[in-house]
Amino acid sequence: MIRFESDYLEGALPEVMQALNETNLAQTPGYGEDEYCARAAAMIRERCAAPEAHVHFLVGGTQANLTVIAAALRPHQAAVAAVTGHIAAHETGSVEATGHKVITLESGDGKIRAAQVRELVEAHWADSTHEHQAQPALVYLSQPTENGTVYSLAELEEMSALCREKGLLLFVDGARMGAALVSTDVTLPDLARLTDVFYIGGTKLGALFGEAVVITNEGLNRDFRYIIKQRGGMFAKGRLLGVQFAALMTDGLYERTARREVELALRLRAAFEAKGWPLRYDSPTNQQFPIVPDGALAKLAEKYSFSEWGRVDPGHRAVRFCTSWATKSEDVDALRADIEKL
C-alpha cells in the first residue's frame, strides 16, 4: 500500500531526528525554559521580523487551538470560524469544552470573507437583544484551510483591518503553514503584522510533533504559560520542541520541505486534470481533492490509500490525496501512471 491519506504518516525529517539524537543526553530544565527553546524562539522571531513577539511551543494543533482561544476570550465571547474550520468540525467540541461557542460562517471552499464577518458583527451589535447572544470576539482562520485553499495577502489584510476596526482578535491556525508560505504572497512577517496570534505547524511538516505559537498581542500573552499548563500542554521535556523547531528553521529546511511536498502535490493535480477529473477545491497546496468515478476509485484503492471527502453524486466521490516531506517522487510517478492507464 502506498499511502497518500494524510501528511502525518511517518516520523520526522532526517535533520530533525539527527538533532534529537545529538542532543539526547544534554541536561536541560523542563517545561520549555531551556536554551533550545530560547534559540528556536529567537529564530522564529527573526523569521517573522517580530522582535517583540512571544513564541510558545505546543505539542499539537487541537491543543494549540483550545489553549489560544481559552486564553483569549471572556466567558460570553465566541470564536468565529468557517463551518469547515478545524475547531468547528474536527476537534470534538474542544472549544466548547473551554466554555465558548464557535459561531460558524458558511463557506464553499474553506475560507471566510471579511464581508461575512462584518455582517455578523454588525448584526450582533445592532440587535437590541445582543446580550442574549454569544459575542463574536475572535476570528479563526486556517492558512491553508482544511480544503487546501489559501488566503491571499489582500484577503488577510482586509480581514485584519476589519478585526481591528471591530475590536476582534485574529487567530490563524497554521497547522500546514509551510504549504501556504510557498504558495501565496503571505509571509511570516505579514502574519506577525496582521494577526494577534498564529502558529507554525511542525507536526504536518517534518517534525515528530509540535506547533510554534507566535503571539504579537501583549495582552493575550499575559499569563499564557499558566493557560498552557492548565490545559495539559506544558511539555515536561519541552526542549524536544525547541530542538525540532531549531532544526526546521535552519538553512530554510521548513520552506524547502514545503516546496517539495507542494511540487509533488501539483504533479498529482496535473494528473487528475489530465484525466478530466474535476477538483473539488482549487488547492495550490499539498492537499488535492479530485472528484473521481467510483470505479476508478475502487481500482486505485487496491494500491493507494487516500481520504474520503464526501459523495458528490451517485457515481462520484471527492477524495483527498496528501503529499508530505516523506512522499517519494517515484510513488507520485507510479500513481500518475496508474491514473493515466485507468
Added chain:
Amino acid sequence: MIRFESDYLEGALPEVMQALNETNLAQTPGYGEDEYCARAAAMIRERCAAPEAHVHFLVGGTQANLTVIAAALRPHQAAVAAVTGHIAAHETGSVEATGHKVITLESGDGKIRAAQVRELVEAHWADSTHEHQAQPALVYLSQPTENGTVYSLAELEEMSALCREKGLLLFVDGARMGAALVSTDVTLPDLARLTDVFYIGGTKLGALFGEAVVITNEGLNRDFRYIIKQRGGMFAKGRLLGVQFAALMTDGLYERTARREVELALRLRAAFEAKGWPLRYDSPTNQQFPIVPDGALAKLAEKYSFSEWGRVDPGHRAVRFCTSWATKSEDVDALRADIEKL
C-alpha cells in the same frame, strides 16, 4: 553543573531512541490506531494480567489526569486527593478547568489513608445539606507520591475496598510508576485489579514522553477517545507513543531502568543519613528529600542542581535530589564524596 533537580532532564533511553529511529519511515495511520500502539497495548495488558483492559497512550501527566477525571465525573462530582497531590498542587487548576472540585485531605507524607476517605464520604452523605456540596466520587492517589513515598499492597487493597463499598472510582497517577514497582509489593496486576484506572509513566522513566493509561472499568472507557481528542491529547503521530512503550516493555527495560535509578537514589540517601541530615520524607524511590543546613546547601549548589522543597527552620531547608535513567554512577559518587567532605 551536575543536575539532580528532576528526572526529566534528558531525552530518552538509547533503546527508545533506537526504536524511534528504526521506525521513522514506516507509514501508519494516525491518532494511535496503528500497529505499534496495538502491540504496546497488548504487552501492557499482558504485564497487567488484564486481558480485558483498555490502554490509551497520552503525551503527559497533567493531560492524563485531566482527561481521566473529565471522563469519569458528572458535573457535581469531585476528585479527592492529598493536599500535596499533583492535581491539587501543581497543575494550575486543570481539574477545576474541566468543572470539578478537588477535595483535599491533609497528608504529612503525601499519602492519604482509607480512613480519611471514609470519614469524608460518610460525612458527606450524613449531612442533610449534601446536595449543597460537591459529591466525592473519585479517589486520586499517586504511586509513588509527589514526596517519593509509596502505598503498600495492604494500603491499596484497603483503599480499593473502601472505594468499591462507597461507589467511588479509584485512579492512580503513575507518573513515576517504575520507581514504585521496584520498591513496593504492589505489582501491575495488583493495580489493574484494584483500581478503575491508572497509568504507567514514560516521561519520567526513559521515554521522550508518554503515559500509558490502563482502564479496567468498562463504563469509564466508553467514548474515552472522544474525551482524549476534546482535551487536545489525541496525538497525530500516535505511533510514537506505541513505539516507545513497546521498547520500554521489552525485556524488562522499564523495571530494569527503575531499579537502577532507585539504587542510585538510595546511595544518595545513605550519604545523607551518614552525614546526619534528616530525611523530610521516608522515600524508597528515586526522589530523596534531605533536610540540609543552609551553609552546606550553598556549597553543594556551586556544583549540583536540586529542587527546593521548603524551609524547615531558620537554618535548614528541605531539598529534593532525583535520579533518573540517565544519572551517571560517577556523578552520584562525586556527590557522595562532596557531602562527606562538607
Added chain:
Amino acid sequence: MIRFESDYLEGALPEVMQALNETNLAQTPGYGEDEYCARAAAMIRERCAAPEAHVHFLVGGTQANLTVIAAALRPHQAAVAAVTGHIAAHETGSVEATGHKVITLESGDGKIRAAQVRELVEAHWADSTHEHQAQPALVYLSQPTENGTVYSLAELEEMSALCREKGLLLFVDGARMGAALVSTDVTLPDLARLTDVFYIGGTKLGALFGEAVVITNEGLNRDFRYIIKQRGGMFAKGRLLGVQFAALMTDGLYERTARREVELALRLRAAFEAKGWPLRYDSPTNQQFPIVPDGALAKLAEKYSFSEWGRVDPGHRAVRFCTSWATKSEDVDALRADIEKL
C-alpha cells in the same frame, strides 16, 4: 402605549398573587423541600399521568435548559437543536458555557424533523473520524417553537421513536407549553411518555416566574438537585414556586389561561389576514408574526409595541405580536380596528 411585544410584561394572575399573599407568613423549609412544592409536584405528576415522574421547580427557562443539559450529557456529547432554537440563538452560549456544543439543524419554521436528526446521527456514526466530532446525544425541541409553530403528536412520536432507536435523550422546552397544549393534539401525558424530560412554563403563562421540570428518565434524575444547586438554580424560598404552580394547576387555570390568550392571538391573526398581510410563520399559538409594510408599521408603532422579527424585503418587515394572560380584550379590539383603518 399598548404593549404586545412579549408575554412577560406583567406580574402574575390574580389567583397566583392571592396564593402568594395567603401563604406569605407560613414557615417552611427552604430549597424546594416544602409541602407546597410537594403538592404542586403531585398535581403535575397526576396531570402527566406519570406517577413515577420527578418534578423540579426552577426559576427561569435558560436556567432550566442549561441545568438539564449539564445534567444529561458527558463532556464530549452535544445537544441537537433547530438553528432558531432558544439554546442555540438566545441564551448567550449558556450550553457551551457548561462545556457542550449545540449542533444546529436548518429550520424554516422553528421545527426540526426526525429525518434531519436521523441523517445527522447516522452520518456521525458512519464517519470513521467520529471521535473527532462532538457526539449528538440529546435532541432539544421547543413546544411551541420560538416562532409559535407546534409539533403534532405524530411528529413528536416519530422523534421520540428515533431518539430511542439511536440512544439519544429527548428534551422539550415548554416555556410556552400552555399555548401548545390548547392548540395541538399533544397532551402532558404524551410528553411524559415520549420524552426523557420536559418543562411546563410558568413565567410566560401567568406566574411571576417558574418552570416545572418533569423528568421521567431515572438515570437523568440521579443527583439532579446537586446540579440545580451548582448552576445557581436552587431557590432559597423554593416554596414560592410550589405555591404558584399549585395555583396554576388548580381548576384548570393553566389551560384556561392559555386558551384565552390563544383566542386573542387568533383574533389578531384574523385581522392580519383580512388586511392581506402574510404570516411569516403559521402559528396557532399566542405569538403571531405578520409581514407588514413599513409605513403601516410606523403608524402602528405610535400606539402599540411589538417585537422586530427581521426584514423580509425592502418595503416589509416581519414583527411579532404576543398576547398573554393579562392582555385585555379591548386592546385587541382596538388594534384590530386600527389595522382595518390603515
Added chain:
Amino acid sequence: MIRFESDYLEGALPEVMQALNETNLAQTPGYGEDEYCARAAAMIRERCAAPEAHVHFLVGGTQANLTVIAAALRPHQAAVAAVTGHIAAHETGSVEATGHKVITLESGDGKIRAAQVRELVEAHWADSTHEHQAQPALVYLSQPTENGTVYSLAELEEMSALCREKGLLLFVDGARMGAALVSTDVTLPDLARLTDVFYIGGTKLGALFGEAVVITNEGLNRDFRYIIKQRGGMFAKGRLLGVQFAALMTDGLYERTARREVELALRLRAAFEAKGWPLRYDSPTNQQFPIVPDGALAKLAEKYSFSEWGRVDPGHRAVRFCTSWATKSEDVDALRADIEKL
C-alpha cells in the same frame, strides 16, 4: 413547631408584598430594563454614595457568586476564600463549574485576615513554578460570615489596601448584609469605596428573593449582563427585583428590619450566656451559635427547630438559631423562658 433554623422560612415583608401587589398589572420591558429596576438602582447608588456604580439585580446568592466570579477571572485565576466561605463549602462546586479553583484559607471564626492573603499571594509569586499553580486573583469575603462574625472597617480597609497593592479583586458576599450594617462600623459607602464588587442581600432580609450586586470596577462591569444571561440569571420579569429593592430601600426599611432581627438574636444570645452555654462564634448578628448539652437540645427540639453546626464533644453540639424579619417577639420570649427552665 417554632422555627429558628434559618432566615428564609417565610415570604416577604408586608411592604414588599404590597409593592408587588400594587405593581402587578403594570407593563414593563423584561430583563431588568424597566423603570423599577432603574429607580431601585438609583436609590442604591445614592445609599452607597457611589454615583458611578453599576447595580445588577440577581435572584439568589449562589447565582450572584458564580456570575461575579465567572465575569472577573481569566481561566487560570482562582478565588481566595475562607475554608468556611459559602463558595468553598456550600455551593456544590459552582465556582469550579465555571472553571476556577477556590483556594481556601484556614479560619476559626469564618473570617480571613489580610496577613493570610498576603502570605498566600507572596508565596505564589515567589515560587519559581507559580505557572504550575492556579493564580490567586480575587478575594471573597462574606459580611457577615457564614458564622455570623463580621469584619470591622479597619479589617476591611486593610484587606482592600492589600488587594490593591497586589492587583487582586475584592468581592464581598452580602447575603446577610443588613445584619452587618447594623452591627459594625462598615457602611455601604465603605463597601463601595473599598471593594470592586459586593452585594446587598434581599432573600435573607425581607424580600421574596433577590440580591443587588454593586460593581464599582468598570472593567469588571464590562459586558456583565451577557454573563448574567449566560449563567441563567437574567430574570424575565426583572422588574420584580426592582420593585422589591425599591421597597427595601424606602424609609430605611432594610436597616430597620435588620436592626429588629439582630435585637431579637441578641436577646437569644443573652439567654444562652445566662444559661452558661458557650458560644461557638462571637456573633453580633442574627445568627447565634450556642454549644448545648445533648439532653437540653433534645428537649428544645420538641418545640423549636434550629440547625446543626457540628459536634463539639461527646456531650455537646453547636447549633444555630436564626432570627429574621418575621420572627415574633413572643416566640423569642418563649424560647428564652424554656431555656431558663431547662
